[in-house]
Amino acid sequence: MAMNAPAPSSPPHLDDTATGLPARRAAMRLLEAVLIKGETLEKAGAYCLSALKGPADKAHAKAIAGESLRWLVDLDTLIDGATKKPLDPHAKTRSVLRIMLAQALRLETPPHAVIASALPLLTGGQRRLAHGVFSALLKRNAALPDVPTLPENVQARWGERAAAIAAGLASPPPLDLQLKKSAETRERAEGMGAVSLAPGHLRLPRGTPVDRLPSYEEGAWWVQDLAASLPASLLGRGEGKRVLDLCAAPGGKTLQLAAAGWQVTALDINERRLERLRENLQRNGLEAEIVVADALAYTPGKAFDAILLDAPCTATGTCRRHPDVLHRIGEDELSETTTLQAALLRRAVGWLPEGGTLVYAVCSLEEGEGAAQAARVALDPLPISASELPAGLQPTPEGWLRTDPGMLAEHGGLDGFFVARWKK
Structure with a gap:
């Protein structure tokens, strides 16, 4: 999308109390919390959005930050193409220019409103520089590509799948x-x-x-999300049988299993997130036993017919709704999550009785969190069939399921998941 409005030739007089300034300030702080501190947008929102008065301002700030992160590589390319020398990656001027361009190019905010509500975040020479760069890009009818460019380390990890995944990130997802x-x-x-x-x-x-x-x-x-519903659906109807939902919070899969007739034990280490599960069970008129415990220290007091392990992971599969994961995840995070996943899988296999079914799932696009983990499980595979999946999805040759944001694109896409299933 190009910007065709005429560009002011010099910085206008700006009112530092301009309408919309608090939301832009919050958006900039969200951006910096992700890129400098390595925090998630959700965690940063707890304090970055606290000064905003209404839900509309909070939603607007989150939208600006989200689109800035979704198109970060391309926004930086535009910025660097309009400066004599590259700005520091963490310079405040760069942050402000990112949110200015995200508003103009993605959120269709009129240029005069962008200038009035964002330039007051800067002073002196920084303000003049940001205004000059923004104006220069306006004059050039600057535009973003059709598909976001992924960070180099992400492209390297996702390999040949990267282009298709990127195509699914151009817009935030629909509501499922x-x-x-x-x-x-x-x-x-x-x-x-x-x-x-x-x-x-x-x-x-x-x-x-x-x-x-x-x-x-x-x-x-x-x-x-549709993809998030598939792991529980692969266990079928419960008919009163027992299932252990490991790492259950916030509980969508627990609700699915209970609605499908399973006797569910939902275990998670996070008591606050389990409280949300309790509320959802009550609202939906469903029942489950809730256990607050560390799965690595827990010992079941009864046998389960099935175990669903939706393991903690990098959550890179949620990048279309949480674009911060594109910029926070590196080798250290991957090493930490894969070690935990392997330990949880060993315990789940040990708890499973003869004839029991195990489903392993992660909302991740990382090979090390998906196929590499599944390949080490010493159980008989229970391959996933195409008849168990929504039309348009196919299992892998191994009988596993991989989804990514580029799939079912004509219907709005879906999150990235890896799912595997075994019988003992």
Whole structure:
């Protein structure tokens, strides 16, 4: 998208109390928290957004920061092409220019509003430099490519899959709902104007207000990406059998399993996140036993017919909704998560009785967190079949499932997951 408005030739007089300034300041702080401190957008939002008064300002700040991170490599290319020498990667001027360009090129904010609400974040020479660079890019009708450019280390890790994945990151994702009763799929889809890609699944346009949707209070559904619903669905109907949902919070898969007739034990180390699960169980009229424990120290008091291990991971598969992961994850984080995943898998295999089923899943696009882990499991494979998956998805030759944001693109894409299944 090009900017065609005329560019001011000199910095205008700016009111430092301009409308929208607090949201832009918060967006810049979010950006810096991710890129300098290595924090997640969610964690940084707890303090970066606290000064904003209403949900609209908070949503706007998050949108600016999110689009800045989604297109960061390309925004920096534009900035560097309009300066005599490259700005420091962490320079405040660069941060402000990133959020200015993200607003103009992605959020369609008029240039005069961008200038009035962002330049007050700078003073003196920094302000003049930012105004000059922004104006120069306006005059050139600067535009972003159709597909975001991935950071070099990410491209190297994802290899031949990188281009297809990047194509799925151009826009934030739509809203997916998982129904408590899959038999109601057609009726609910028609009533809510939704598209369904699988039994029990509904897809609505992004930005749809969740708490205003029909049947929210009655607990007929919960928010869950289509890909995130697949690991639990691969265990089938429970018919009263016992399942252990390891690392269960915030609980979408627990809800699925309970709705499918399983007796669920949901275990997680994070008590605060499990409280959210309790609330969702109550809202949806479902039951599960909740255990607050470290899975590496836990000893089951009963046998389970199945175990679902949705393991802690880098979460790079959620990059279309959490673009901060594109810039936070490196070899240290990967080493930490893969070590934990291997330990959790060993315990899960040891707890599984003869005839029991194990499903391992990660919302990751990293080979080391997916296929490399699955290859070391000494159980009989229970291959995933295409008939168990939404139309358009296929298992790998090994009988595993890999999804990424570039898949089902004509329907709005989906998160990246790796899923494998075994029988003991």
